[in-house]
Amino acid sequence: xPDYGSIFGKWRAAAGETWPAYTRHAFVEGMRDGSLPRxxxxxxxxxxxxxxxxxxxxxxxxxxxxxTIDEMRLCAATVNALIDEEMKLHIGICAEAGISESDLxxxxxxxxxxxxxxxxxxxxHSGDFLDLLAALAPCVMGYGEIGARLKAEASDTPYQDxxxxxxxxxxxxxxxxxxxxxxxxVTRRLGANPExxxxxxxxxxxxxxxxxxxxxxxxxxxxP
Numbered sequence: 001x002p003d004y005g006s007i008f009g010k011w012r013a014a015a016g017e018t019w020p021a022y023t024r025h026a027f028v029e030g031m032r033d034g035s036l037p038r039x040x041x042x043x044x045x046x047x048x049x050x051x052x053x054x055x056x057x058x059x060x061x062x063x064x065x066x067x068t069i070d071e072m073r074l075c076a077a078t079v080n081a082l083i084d085e086e087m088k089l090h091i092g093i094c095a096e097a098g099i100s101e102s103d104l105x106x107x108x109x110x111x112x113x114x115x116x117x118x119x120x121x122x123x124x125h126s127g128d129f130l131d132l133l134a135a136l137a138p139c140v141m142g143y144g145e146i147g148a149r150l151k152a153e154a155s156d157t158p159y160q161d162x163x164x165x166x167x168x169x170x171x172x173x174x175x176x177x178x179x180x181x182x183x184x185x186v187t188r189r190l191g192a193n194p195e196x197x198x199x200x201x202x203x204x205x206x207x208x209x210x211x212x213x214x215x216x217x218x219x220x221x222x223x224p
Contacts, residue, residue, distance in 0.1 A: 005179030
């Protein structure tokens with residue numbers, strides 16, 4: 001299991017069984033062994049393309065919520081990684097299946113997608129930098145953890161391109177950078193022992209809710 005920093009590890013532990021429900025979901029295991037129906041994967045990719053648009057906006061919002069230039073720089077770099085790398089994967093795979101970029105842009109957004117993306121954006125608009133990071137972290141690190149595990153376990157699967165993207169050095173570097181951002185941002189605002197802060201429980205809960213919404217996103221993927 002990759003080490004993405006202290007705060008992420010604590011929030012992941014606090015999420016309990018919700019975390020493996022996300023990272024070892026039937027959708028994920030179907031990518032690992034190749035049993036996931038192609039129609040379900042393509043449906044997921046279309047929805048995830050829409051998701052990434054809103055997720056990029058949320059990371060852009062994080063730039064405005066940040067306190068330091070270093071925080072701003074890392075959030076801006078994450079926006080670029082989402083737009084320039086992750087979305088490129090979706091566009092490429094969908095194009096091979098006859099789904100154009102204009103088709104992606106016109107796709108109807110599923111309710112599960114709306115619930116998750118708007119929850120994250122609301123965390124940023126109604127809360128502060130830590131609220132937003134807690135809502136953003138499950139997606140970033142969860143996909144890194146899933147990619148790394150599937151890279152080690154998967155063989156002869158048609159979803160190797162997806163696995164290679166999230167297990168790749170570039171995406172893993174993003175996960176480590178965001179983990180360091182979390183550690184620094186929490187220490188800067190809550191001190192060296194953040195678990196003693198009155199805010200700790202609410203931030204952990206926010207992380208867990210976002211993780212639960214990730215589970216719902218995989219559930220949606222299995223119902224094209």
